[in-house]
Amino acid sequence: MSTINKMKLTIEAKSQNESFARSVVAAFFIQINPTLEQVEDVKTAVSEAVTNCIVHAYDGAQTGSIEISCTLTEKDMTVEIADFGKGIANVEQAMKPFFTTVSTGERSGMGFTVMQAFCDSVRVTSEKGLTTVTLVKKVA
Ligand SMILES: Nc1ncnc2c1ncn2[C@@H]1O[C@H](COP(=O)(O)OP(=O)(O)OP(=O)(O)O)[C@@H](O)[C@H]1O
Numbered sequence: 084m085s086t087i088n089k090m091k092l093t094i095e096a097k098s099q100n101e102s103f104a105r106s107v108v109a110a111f112f113i114q115i116n117p118t119l120e121q122v123e124d125v126k127t128a129v130s131e132a133v134t135n136c137i138v139h140a141y142d143g144a145q146t147g148s149i150e151i152s153c154t155l156t157e158k159d160m161t162v163e164i165a166d167f168g169k170g171i172a173n174v175e176q177a178m179k180p181f182f183t184t185v186s187t188g189e190r191s192g193m194g195f196t197v198m199q200a201f202c203d204s205v206r207v208t209s210e211k212g213l214t215t216v217t218l219v220k221k222v223a
Pocket residue numbers: 131135136139140141166168169170171177178182183184185189190191192193194195196214
């Protein structure tokens with residue numbers, strides 16, 4: 084399926100940019116006529132991915148870049164969320180339900196599980212200095 088539109092957004096890894104990012108991605112998604120439920124699903128998944136960049140990639144420093152790229156076809160949207168932070172040591176383990184590296188009890192380890200539940204596919208690649216989470220959400 085061929086690309087009908089693309090956009091790229093770079094934000095600072097600040098908590099207040101999380102809702103901004105999710106709203107921008109949702110507004111872009113609207114172009115391919117998703118249902119309200121599909122829009123909510125995308126917002127939830129993007130929110131989890133961006134929060135991970137803020138909390139984990141940059142250890143809550145409230146600085147560092149997050150790059151969000153969206154590609155639309157008539158049938159789906161692909162959202163790539165990239166950070167340049169510390170990386171994920173073991174991606175397979177990180178994606179398991181309830182796995183978290185935060186020992187304070189503040190985190191439930193359900194972010195990736197939520198992304199998987201609300202998207203049609205979730206791919207993660209990571210090395211020190213570049214982590215990319217790629218979400219695909221289909222319409223209809
Ligand atoms: N962008 C990232 N950079 C570095 N580590 C990450 C990143 N995203 C996730 N991780 C690691 O993967 C683990 C699992 O992430 P996940 O979102 O599933 O759970 P969590 O963030 O710990 O908890 P929750 O999302 O429920 O608040 C995190 O604890 C963290 O160690």
